[in-house]
Amino acid sequence: MKLRSLRKGALLVTCSALLIAAVTLLGILAFLYSNSSGGREWGVSLEQLSDALTWDGTAYTFSGEDLLEPDRWMMLLNEEGRAMWSFHKPDDVPEQYTVSDVASFTRWYLNDYPVQCWVREDGLLVVGSPKGSVWKHDMAMDTHTLLQTPIWFAGGFLLTLGSVLVLAWLVLRRWFRQEQRVRDAARSNWINGVSHDIRTPLSVVMGYAAQLEDAADLPPVHRRQAAAIRAQSQVIRDLVNDLNLTMRLDYDMQTLRKETLQPAAFLRQTAADFLNGGMAEGFGLEMDLPETPLPEIAADPFLLRRAVNNLLTNCVRHNDPGCPICLGARAEGKELVFWVEGGAMAGTMQPDTARPLEPDGGAAHGTGLRLVAQIAAAHGGKAEFYSGTPYRCELRLPVKG
Secondary structure, eight states, X not given: OHHHHHHHHHHHHHHHXXXXXXXXXXXXXXXXXXXXXXXSOSSSOHHHHHHTEEEOSSSEEEOOTTTSOTTOEEEEEOTTSBEEEEESXXXXXXXXXXXXXXXXXXXXXXXXXXXXEEEETTEEEEEEOXXXXXXXXXXXXXXXXXXXHHHHHHHHHHHHHXXXXXXXXXXXXXXXXXXXXXXHHHHHHHHHHHHHHHHHHHHHHHHHHHHHHHOTTSOHHHHHHHHHHHHHHHHHHHHHHHHHHHHHHXXXXXXXXXXXXXXXXXXXXXHHHHHHTTTTTTOEEEEEOOSSOOOOEEEOHHHHHHHHHHHHHHHHHTSOTTOEEEEEEEEETTEEEXXXXXXXXXXXXXXXXXXXXXXXXOGGGHHHHHHHHHHXXXXXXXXXXXXXXXXXXXXXXXXXX
């Protein structure tokens, strides 16, 4: 539910960013369009004002007083630069102008008055506005730069959009990590609590089952039943331990205490401990080691022994008594390969003829094989599982140095 809420939040932020960017772009375009006259039209058009000024043969008549905004004025200059008609012209505006004067005020200001000009057949119409009412600035731009303007606007738009999206992604990532840490802590606490609650009653069950198994006054069938209870209780205990270790490896809570290991000696000791633990009763355990010394590895002996024990236990659980189990090692380049085979014809399978299992190990294999893969990955290696007859697993670990 929380993950779904985060996704909805991410979609909302993304849509908001797109909307902000779109509104910004439309605002810029609207501003440019509304001001595209370049200062030629401030209010009513000059053409309308010019049409409202007519010559009746003796004098000029202006009928556009309603069109002209308050505080604006007009004058008409002839070809000699003299004002031959004016309307509300300020007193500080001259009556006579030179060519350089006309060139200057058409581009800038006329005595600090912002003006507009319209060319007529009978002269130059000048329309002025109050001082300080309009800002004028001359701008020149070469064609190459003008053609690049859309690219710059598009780049700015994309940069703004990208910045908003990156910021939203960082915020959502932080939220997601916080939610993930809360979920991980809850899962860890739940597993630890269940494991702690199981251990005490499980120890009682195993203790009483062991006593009943060794009781001479019980019938053999009852002692076998007690032995089965003890064995299955031990399976539950191992499962709980696997759950705890899997959780610690998932969240990098398990510290690796690496030591230099001799592969052959390590495997012999692991096999001896497994046989002495009583788990392989009725099964034959064979060792397959090369005559040449194997390269050393740097590994956590506890975790690596746990991985090999899980593979051996898996062979015992999924095969009938009497089936052989083979444990071996070999060197391949810069890797050391530990392998375990169980079932008929154990020790005869070639790795290249095996069929890999599903990526998750298959639901029927439980957490044991997943823990094996995690331990191999924690050591910088990998675990390869093969199905068929016999079953096989290989642990590929980097050699030391």
